[in-house]
Amino acid sequence: MLNKNIQITLASKSPRRRKLLKSLGLKFRSISVDLNEDILDGEHPILTVKRLSLHKLELAKNKIKSGIIITADTIVVLNKEIIGKPKNEKDAFNILKNLSGKTHIVYTGFAIENVDNQKKIIDYEKTKVTFRVLSDDEINEYIKSGSPMDKAGAYGIQDDYGALFVSKINGCYYNVVGLPLQKLFINLKKII
Numbered sequence: 203m204l205n206k207n208i209q210i211t212l213a214s215k216s217p218r219r220r221k222l223l224k225s226l227g228l229k230f231r232s233i234s235v236d237l238n239e240d241i242l243d244g245e246h247p248i249l250t251v252k253r254l255s256l257h258k259l260e261l262a263k264n265k266i267k268s269g270i271i272i273t274a275d276t277i278v279v280l281n282k283e284i285i286g287k288p289k290n291e292k293d294a295f296n297i298l299k300n301l302s303g304k305t306h307i308v309y310t311g312f313a314i315e316n317v318d319n320q321k322k323i324i325d326y327e328k329t330k331v332t333f334r335v336l337s338d339d340e341i342n343e344y345i346k347s348g349s350p351m352d353k354a355g356a357y358g359i360q361d362d363y364g365a366l367f368v369s370k371i372n373g374c375y376y377n378v379v380g381l382p383l384q385k386l387f388i389n390l391k392k393i394i
C-alpha cells in the first residue's frame with residue numbers, strides 16, 4: 203500500500219514501537235536516538251509530545267540522510283498533570299496508586315519526514331484510559347515484574363497486568379502502546 207522502494211527508518215529504542223510498525227507490514231530499519239525528555243512547566247501535553255517527537259526527528263536526521271524517518275513520544279496525563287516514566291519503584295507505586303480508579307489521557311505525538319522531498323508532518327493522537335481500583339498488593343506485584351519502569355504512566359496496557367488494570371478505553375489502542383498506527387499510516391501516504 204506504500205511505495206515499497208522507499209527506505210523507512212524508525213528512530214526509537216522502544217521495542218513496542220518496532221513491533222507495532224512491523225504489524226503494518228512495512229520493511230524498515232531501527233536506530234536509537236537519545237533525548238533527555240524534559241517536561242516544561244505549564245506546557246500543554248499536545249505541544250509536549252509534538253515538541254519531543256520533533257526533537258527526536260532532528261537528532262535522527264544527523265544520522266539518516268535519505269528516505270522516511272519516524273519518531274514518536276508518549277505521555278500520560280492525569281488531571282492536567284503530565285506523567286512520564288517512573289524515576290524509581292517508589293515513584294512507579296505512587297503513579298499507579300494515583301491512576302487507580304480514575305480516567306487519564308494518553309497522548310502520543312509523532313514526527314515523520316521524507317528526507318528526499320523534505321515533506322514533514324508532526325501530529326498526535328489521544329486516547330482516554332480508565333483504571334479500575336487497584337489494591338496495593340496488585341501494584342507491588344506488578345512493580346516486581348519490572349515492566350513499569352520504562353513506560354509512561356508506569357504501565358503497559360499490552361502487559362498481562364496492564365490488561366487487568368484497564369477497565370475501559372476510548373480511542374486508539376495502539377496509541378496507548380506507543381504509536382497511533384492508523385493516523386500514522388494515513389500521514390505516511392501524504393509524504394511519499
Ligand SMILES: Cc1cn([C@H]2C[C@H](O)[C@@H](COP(=O)(O)OP(=O)(O)OP(=O)(O)O)O2)c(=O)[nH]c1=O
Binds near residue numbers: 216275357358359378
Ligand atoms: C501508557 C503506555 C506507555 N508505553 C510505553 C511506550 C513508550 O515506549 C514509553 C514512553 O516513552 P517514550 O519516551 O515515548 O519512548 P521511549 O523512550 O520508550 O522510546 P524512544 O524515545 O526511543 O522512541 O511508554 C507502553 O508500552 N504501554 C502503555 O500502555
